[in-house]
Amino acid sequence: MFRPVSLYIGLRYLRGRSGDRFSRFVSYMSTAGITIGVLSLVTVMSVMNGFESQLKGRILGVLPQAIVGDVSGKTALTEQPPQFITSLPHVIESVPIVSSEAVLQSPAQLTAGQLVGIEGDADEPLRQFMLSGSVDSLQQGKYRIIIGHTLARKLKVNQGDKVRLMVTSASQYSPLGRIPSQRNFTVSGIFNTGSDVDAQLMVTNIEDAGRLLRMNKEQVSGWRLYLDDPFAVSTLAAMPLEEGWAWQDWRAQRGELFQAVKMEKNMMGLMLGLIVGVAAFNIISALIMVVMEKQSEVAILKTQGMTKQQVMALFVVQGASSGVVGAVFGGLLGVLLSNNLNLILQAMGASLYAYGGQLPVLIEYGQVLLVVGLAVCLSIVATLYPSYRAASVKPAEALRYE
Template identity: 40%
Template sequence: MYHPLSLYIGLRYTRAKRRNHFISFISGTSMVGITLGIVALIVVLSVMNGFHKEIQQRILSMASHATLTDPYGGMANWPEVLDQVRAHQDVVGAAPFVEVQGMLVNGSQVSGALIRGIVPKEEDEVADLRREMVRGSVDDLVDGGFNIVLGRDLAAFLGVGPGDKVTVVTPQVSATPVGIMPRLKRFTVSGIFAVGMADYDRNAAFIAMHDAAKLLSLGDAVSGVRLKLDDMWEAPRLAREIAYDLGGVYRLVDWTQVHANFFSALAMEKRMMGIILFLIVAVAAFNIVSTLVMVVTDKQSDIAVMRTLGVSPARVMGIFMVQGTAIGLIGTILGMVAGVLLAMNVEPVVGAIEQVFGVHFLDPSIYYISELPSDVHLSDVLSIGGGAFLMSVLATLYPAWRAARTQPAEALRYE
């Protein structure tokens, strides 16, 4: 049967013979090293993707995809704007809001908070506040009721629960006979929500929209309109289109701008972790160099015989490149398959480890989640596998080049 010479001999050299079991052992460890490195990369990056997805979902469960505001003050014609944006084909929800930075006071406990006035039924179109409620109901936020819904951590800090009173202090001031005084209003805590993000659980509060407008003396105006888009990943482009359709008189900011630093930090963390873990693959690939150097040394006489039979240096070089490439290819395939399988089943695997050793890796009271999320991206798997295989091929170049430079007379002098 016909075999390409370089491929045939290269694959034969990967199999152990009696006198070179150690070399075969080094080849096996190189293959295992590449496999483990790829598995570690795929699993870690998949878990990081899962965490990032979980964080994005929690942020966007409360944040709108885009926010429309009037740069010159309150938006008085918000009902017209609401109708216009809802008519846009890419907008699936819109809701007016009034927003103010204020302080919440209960006895000696004082905390800053972002206070947002909403209309509960319309807020359902752009956020999942109703789903995040753990006590009380968002429907208690009725105009004139002066009720307030607090984040879980904020309520714990203030030491209040449903039915208790808190004082809201706004930056606006009122002229009184005793001078200029900050505007104060007592609110009743009607509910508590928990998102699992400190930005909301510790720093956010919700009241009825018209109650918030009264605090700010806005009259019938609002701070702006929050939008939910059909495709949140197209938010930058769609935001520009909507702003243009409205005549360019409003300021429209999408979620990628509001949380740009946070998501950039997550992306940088993933890149740096990928680079660090890829060093495992680099070490395994370096073992291929040492393996092939020992093979070349061991096969000096064989190389010399092949050269005297007319085998070209390029073909000799190809023989040893085939051997190293085979090690890298097998290790890469095994690593990709094992990595994907482990990443897709990381939750039951971690659960089994926790049960066997009696440990708990994620405390829900600290991390708000009890299981490791995992999200396998095909692009990550392909890039990791491709990078590992390319590194394996590059590792064969020097030993193969050294084999091609073997001089038959020198190699056979003492044979």
Template identity: 35%
Template sequence: MYQPLSIFVGLRYLRAKRRNHFISFISLISMGGIALGVTVLITVLSVMNGFEKELRERILGMISHATIEGYERRLSDWESLLEEVRRHPDVVGAAPYVEQETLIKGRGTAGAQVRGIDPELEPQVSEIDELMRHDGFQALAPGEWRVMLGAGLAARLGVREGDPVTIFAPEIRATPAGVVPQVRRFEVAGIFEAGVQQYDTALAIVHYRDAQRLFRLDEQVSGVRLKFDDMMRSRAIAWELSDQLGGVHRVRDWTQQHANFFRAVRTEKTVMFIILSLIIAVAAFNIISTLVMVVTDKQADIAILKTMGLGPRKIMGIFVVQGSLIGIIGTLLGIVGGVALALNVEQIVAWLEQFLSTDFLSAEVYYISDLPSELRWGDVVKFGGVALSLSLLSTIYPAWRAARTEPVEALRHE
């Protein structure tokens, strides 16, 4: 006798014999459905991970990993603060900044965020310099009154490099002619494109010394921008810095500054996971129908096994084994297909674009013109576990129904 008997009989029932070719075909359909569901789930979520990573890196290239601000958005002792935070082992860069929302006027007028930076220190905390079209930050010098604009903002203002623009300060000053706003004329020294609409359409960069004079901050700055050696630990490092500084300054990391955006991305991924999991659920329901047909087809066999002394638990085990094997094989095929597709989706899409002579993500329309993919093995394990769990649950009812078979009733018409 083969041991264990339940596994041996369950394996035999997977193969087509005489009358049950159709049942085996349904089993193959169930395997294919689970494999397709797992493949699609891994591929789609990997692409969403890739887009999230791409956007995160582009946003962090503009905002730095964390900022230190005064509670009134002004820092007087920022130079000593720079030296203090640089002593932290996880801080790899620090730079002052001045930031203010205001109006800019060119041929048109638009609201913008004016950011004053130190051209020598800014490359330590951001990648804006790499996005400049020409000389980068070298074009900014104190007292030269030059500004760099995002590509979208420059288009809204109707200006190009070398054109003048007027920046309005939110403060007003009293003159013999009355109260007038504080304004200053700047020359457009460069245009950058970050690929993030929030910054391309609303960010203007000047030298922090010019920003101090324009916004009447004297020697103060709005805060200090920081870069860490591990951006995924930004929250913990920010708390450590807050304790190190005695809590007299507000330390915020990138997850707090863009909490709503990344929360929306996580919500979208969760919803997509639930929707795509329904494909696996449908395939799991096919396992139920397959096993129910097998139980009906094998009534006589089950009755004979029970009369030979096989207990209800082992009868259930036969069909649990059969359904589980369908789920295991389908899940493994899906994992192999999903991993292969996720790792090569960029090349596949590029080949399809070349073959069809079209651009799925045109660079003229989309900020991200390729299809990034980031495979996370934790997701693969999770998706495989979901598929196996649904497959196992699908075997319970048919197996229970088989275990309740009455030998007398099953053999009456044989």
């Protein structure tokens, strides 16, 4: 069977002889270092992906991802959204919404937050986070409100209690001066998203919110856009809208949070990538020792007709094999560890979340392949200089004292 001579001899050198124990030990340590580095990188990136996905679902699933409305703040309500909105890419659905900053007061406390008026459709994302009550309780004219459990605890209110909702953007004049538009609401539900949204978001019926903001029945704040990817807002915000329309999205309130998560993920990737880099360049040390040991053998191979390129390929095969084995095993072990991370933590008695919660893990296999591929490429690059030194051996000088 035909086998390339460089590949055949390179793999023979990889196995080594009994007298090459130290160089083999260095080679094995390089392989182990790459394996541990890739394993750590895949595991940490999977956990960071899980946290990012969880934040997207819990925060951006409940908050309006994007709102397109009239620049005046009052948009004419029509049966269907304008054509230019429905034609935007990434838009799954468009529904009317009333949104404003508001102040909520109870007998015990007063706090500010974001008021959102919704129609309460069957696919309303808030439904999956309800602790008590129901989104269906937000009926027109009933003046009911749903708040987060953190906000309810802060205001010391429960389902059925009365609170006063005030909107400063719709203030009015009175004999006592300018006062905000306000009305008593009944707490009809409490939700829990597991994020800081629970301390700020207030949800009520769209028409009740419109009356509080002094809008007529044919007016809303704008059209709420549901996107297939909330991070697509950066692209959509740059697209031109029709004259008189304005764009706003979640970045105004939560942009810093997701930017910090992205930066943390990048920094973790960089630090763990350096482990892979150090392990890959340990291959240089191992190969240089092998080249010094094999000088006479290389000289003999060159005298028998092996070209300079074939000699280089021989040592590239030997050195890169450690990187390939380490990267592939590291990737496989990283995926295996990520899939069973919560079971391992449970067996070790390391409880990270109360009430039986789990560490969020999301494995992106494209990302795993990228990490493994970069580790292999780095290993190949690390072999180039020792391989060039081996190919530059002059047979006469190497065999002079043999």
